[in-house]
Amino acid sequence: MALGTTSIWLRRYATAAPPRLRLLCLPHAGGSAGFFHDWGHAFGDDVEVLAARYPGRQERIAEEPLTSIEELTDALADELVPYLGTPLAVFGHSMGASVGYELALRLEARHHTTLDLLMVSCRKAPHLLTPRTAALGGDTALLDEVRRLGGTDAALLDDEDLRELVLPAIRADFAAVARYPARPGVPLGCPVAGFVGADDPDIRADEVAAWAGVAPKGFGLTVLPGGHFYLRDRRDDLVRDIRARLAPKR
Template sequence: MKFGIDSGWFRRYEAVTPRRRVLILPHAGGSAAYFRLWGQKFGQDTEVLVANYPGRHVRASEPFMLRMEELADAVTEALLPFLGLPLSIFGHSMGASLAYEVALRLEARHSVRLEGLHVSSRKAPHRLTPGTLYREGDDALVAEIQRLGGLEGVSLDDPALRALVLPAIRADFTIVGTYGPRSAIPVGCPVRGYVGDRDPAVTDTDMSAWADVAPRGYAQQVFPGGHFYLAEQRDALIRAVSGSPAGAR
């Protein structure tokens, strides 16, 4: 399996004989690079796509997107050439909200129903509250990143490094802060939720509200860890996502 091929919006990991696809939508401030090891873990029958958001890495010259609607519209359109195989979507944190919005658009605009919607470390759309952190100074952003355990092993004390990574984080926090609450519009596929048992921002009770948008079935799994439990629980999480479609409890 090739390490990865950049295909516009997606970093694409080609399977030998793909029978299905999994799209991964990163968290606020995240990039395809964070999930670089995931592409080779789903087996030779699954092609993995990881979203490249504008304004970072290979798309550094492009302007950031600042609204969930704009981002969801763009991702949905970019997915159209990849709809020939059964598709599941996994989204972590901000990516979970984005995954939900993409699922709704695929159904409403293109009559495409996902094989499974997998949401991680994010409250359900109708339980979200707007935030204003994106309007605050850099120190406040850094404090929140540290609280959540993001950028593990990276020090943001270096002004040059802050200047490099904080614009993307602020742009994504703008998306997060201006999104929600939304009506609990159901999706037409099973939904599976994941959360860390020590997440300072989202509890397992918060996650359980995703059942309200999942008439086709909702299941939930709690992993050891915090908001970024998926760093240490990667293989176990991939096994859970690979078991899609998500089933009812």
Template sequence: MPLGTESTWLRRFSTAAPPRLRLLCLPHAGGSASFFHGWGHAFGDDVEVLAVRYPGRQERIAEEPWTSLEELADALTGELEPYLDAPLAIFGHSMGATVGYEIAHRMQERYATAPQLLMVSCRKAPRLLTPDTAAFGTDAELVEAVKQLGGTDSALLDDEDLRELVLPAIRGDFTAVAGYAARPGVPLPCPVVGYVGDRDPGVPAEAVAAWAEIAPHGFDLKVLAGDHFYLLDRRDELVEDIRARLAPQR
């Protein structure tokens, strides 16, 4: 990717030298690229992190949130083309895991290349997904649903002014998640790793383990202590596990 080139969709944590590998990080519903700020240079000098900036928040706050995961995946796959001069791994948390799944297939279809690894965090396998009716409830019901999940976004909702800013993006994302419910999964063209917290209130470990059914190139499950946002408290343990998986094969 030429130096100085900036994508609206991607926050790039560039490396000093051309990277050996790139890691695409996809946030959860209501999340933003800043969720992965601490990951920017956490995987070594030869791994470039690309954190996704969804419409309707932070730098893109003036844009309407998108309400289709498939359309998000389409747009992001197009944005990735200049970055495919190096292998790409994908990490998606919650909603981001589904977007990553869709991107993996689109990379194969459009560019005849597959991710080196797809990492899905706190997301049921596609055939187990069910609509989240909070997307279609009142603002109070949506706020309560987000607070039950926890994470940094729930704290923002306690501030009335901030709530007004962030709620449209959260509702847009929840609508997109609800519209993607339950479909047979298509086998992936790459290995898959599933991550989940052992106290996630809505995603049991066995639902993440079901990704193995569509991972003919290999599947591994990693259960960490914590809830739906285990990756905040267990950040160092998670980063170390990902770093080991992205290390050069000997």
């Protein structure tokens, strides 16, 4: 796939000139590329933002969603090959953090490419994961869990027709998370930055700090006010932090 070709897997916010660096954004379970829309041109004229478009939502609503993090990661790794001539950073929120970790491992092993930076948000370190299966018991339990975390617009869940459209992707993503158990952490060749909301109901700051164990190239933790979706209310603070991390090294 040439760069001029549109990838069904990647929404691209192109820069006017060839970018110095690309930032790939990976959404949470049930999320979509649209979650990162207002990040598209937030990091400067020389940083091109890519947002992952998973099957079963938005432009890909008619496609069958994937039900494993490994499948998602394998597909993304292949789609990213044409972009690997430019340094790449990754930001993954919740489920997206695990996708980002697996993606970093695949790019290193298969394509001899090391990320500039992996940023993981509201996700336990790989060796601490405790898969949540309660939401797999049925639609009611699943919807209760999504509402509890606050990641999906309540209007979508309250409207029966809209709910039926978004439920398959949500169900598939939660199944993928449940099937991704704790594993021995494989060290990465890139630095890692962790982010978490101070009031996240499920993820403690020390559990995110444990990513340091797979980050021999360096790790830093940022705790921001808010819950599991702190990145909505604290969007400007988070963008400012990321922009500083992506700035040219002096």
